[in-house]
Amino acid sequence: LANNSQLRSKLKTDEVILKAAELLSQNQLVALPTETVYGLAANALSPKAVSKIFAAKGRPQDNPLIVHIADQAQLKELTAAKITAKTQALMDHFWPGPLTIIFPKSKKVPNLTSAGLETIAIRMPAHPLILAVIESSGLPLAAPSANTSGFPSPTQAEHVYHDLKGKIPLILDGGPCQVGVESTVVDLRSAQVKVLRPGGISRQEIADFLGEEVLLAADLKDDTAVAPGMKYRHYAPNKKLYTFNFEDKLFILKKALKKAESKKIAIISARNSKLDNYQLPTKNLKVLKVFSHQKPAELAQKLFALMRSLDADPEVEEIYIEELAAQGIGEAVMNRIQKAAAAEEYSQPGGGDN
Ligand code: TXA
């Protein structure tokens, strides 16, 4: 769809797109869909506009924003240095798409957009609505996920409305997002290619394309290597969330099944899960078989919506999720799940009760 130039040029003259472009050029905010999650957009070159993003989301000012473009020609005013062959190759291959690249920033980009960093994160999203708005306004758009800070990212217009109603003048509804987790943030500025945040394009895909190893910054000892935003406990539902598997975390599942005697439990599991081998309690238990281990992209697409709906469900007190392999897009999915669960991990009991 994103590459359908006929649709894009038709959209450019659409009344709603024109309204969005007008608001943005007046330094107002507009929420709109991308292929990953909904974004809360503002003119990236206006400190006044960008400050409204931080205010509406309640976002810490030390967390830099991603700038969205519709055409590589827009890089010129955003970046200072010459673009390397490797960066050019990645852009040509993966854009439009869920890959964000770190560039040295030009003086034209306000410090507020980059949170004081000398670098700027840029991507070309693969969704016809945001691309049409960028083209129609002629502006590079700074856009974080359109959730209140600390909530799961919005993958439907309803989620944006829930978090930001009354705070922004316009939400464009493009239906549910295709990818469901945010873009991969990659840093190509040193010899070793690093993923600062795993996301919609897997580390393996980038490694295969470049023909070299791609590191995960979180695995390195150097704390400064990861994206500033990764230190926050994102994506968190209010209810306690635990992960289990059928190897070293089976005891967590067993505890959950026991707890169901007195608590309302929801389990998100795979279809054809080993859970099928267990005698399950008949009350207090909701089992949602919503993905397959062969297709982690299915869970990526649904994860944030599930967190939101289970959080709002009075029939659920605690949430348990079956782990999947941290491979392909599974790496991003497990990263988001672990962040949501982080504060609530069980420790393995002595005696190895698994
Ligand atoms: O898929 C996405 O990337 C979505 C859609 C709306 O495009 N946007 C998104 O933005 O997830 P946000 O603000 O929620 O996350 C941006 C991430 C944060 O972890 C931030 O720290 C990192 O990118 N980031 C931004 N600029 C950076 C920079 N110059 N250096 C390192 N990390 C950066």
Ligand code: MG
């Ligand atoms: Mg976010």
